[in-house]
Amino acid sequence: MDKTSTIVNALSIDVEDYFQVSAFEAHIHRDQWSQIDCRVERNINEILALLDEHQVRATFFTLGxxxxxxxxxxxxxxDQGHEVASHGYDHVRVTMQSRDAFARDIQHTKKLLEDTCACPITGYRAASYSINRTNLWAHEEILNAGHRYSSSVYPIHHDLYGIPDAPRFAFRPLPGAELVEIPVTTVEIGKRRIPCGGGGFFRLYPYPISRWMINRVNAKEQQSAIFYFHPWEIDAGQPRLPNLPWKTRFRHYLNLDQTKQRLGALLRDFKWAPMNQVFFDKQQLIGDIPQVSLH
Known part of the structure; x- marks a missing residue:
């Protein structure tokens, strides 16, 4: 497929290790994390090499x-030209934090990342897209922490996350404020919203279906797609946890051996850039992004 579209899409990676996913919270306690061999470094280096091969830059939402x-x-x-953004400190979902605890978490992580990479951290993504109608105050705290944008709302119905009737494309969630919320991409087929922005759905669908859906968003709606994946999703050799519920096991381990090949096709078939470049580098007027209250 030729990259004939002029639309540039936003590529993002949620930098966490396999044992840090929300679905494993009941099976691996955070106190155990430091005793487990991390695989994230080798996986990120493999991803960096893949991105360099295709001359693509991305946003890395990174845990403190x-x-x-x-x-x-x-x-x-x-140093390689990618955007570093915040994924919070240790992958605690916003739904499990008080407002004060959440504020401390994102402020601490932002400073930690800025001190580490000596660059501004303007983006934030909540663990497991855990901003929903019960904690819309989170957007105020993200703004107060100094972030320019969030990518924390998934506009679908899901058993673990989502605001089904939230806008599908970038919007400003706070009146009179410039904070932008950038949802992960979906397509509308009839009255249904179908996720096409990565994660487990990318591993579930045959690649031509993912390609068709992203192309539909680009060509028919003239919108940039927001795509994400995790380092552990290219790691078929990761340890298998015993005694997982069948749904958790299916979602986490499905088609891990095919992800890297599919990502290579995705990078060839579409144009990609970091989140901040897609939405802010062209001096896009914030006023052009609609203000929508989720309350």
């Missing part, structure tokens, strides 16, 4: 916990 243990890796991301 990872940055503390692998500061050279975070600096390497920035």
């Amino acid at each position: 916990w990872i940055a503390e243990r692998f500061p050279k890796l975070v600096r390497q991301m920035a």
Whole structure:
């Protein structure tokens, strides 16, 4: 497929290790994390090589916990022209935090990442897209922490996250403020919203379906797609946890051996750039992004 579209899409990576995913919270306690061999460094280096091969730059939403243990890796991301953004400190969902705890978490992580990579951290993504209608105050705290944008709302119905009737494309969630919320991409087919922005859905669908959906967003709606994946999704050799519920096991381990090949096709078939470049580098007027209240 030729990159005939002029639309540039936003590529993002949620930098966390396999044992840090929300679905494993009941099986691996955070107190155990430091005793587990990390695989994130080798996986990120493999991703950096893949991006360099295709001359693509991306946004790395990085846990503070990872940055503390692998500061050279975070600096390497920035030195190679990628955007470093915040994924919170240790992947606690916003739905499990008080407002004060959330504010402390994102302020601490922002400073930690800025000190590590010596670059401004303007983007934030909540663990497991955990901003929903119960915690819309989170946008005020993200703004107060000094972030320019968030990518924390998934505009679908899902058993673990989502605001089904939220806007599908970038919007300003706070009246009179310039904070931009940039949702992960979906397509509308009839009255249904279908996720096409990566993660487990990218591993579930045959690649031509993902390609068709992203192309539809670019060509029919003239919008940039927001795509994400995790370092552990290219790591078929990661340890298998025993006694997982079948749904968790299926979602986490499905088609791990095919992800890297599919990503290579994705990088060839579409144009990609970091989140901040897609939405802010062209001096796009914030006023052109609609203000929408989720309350």
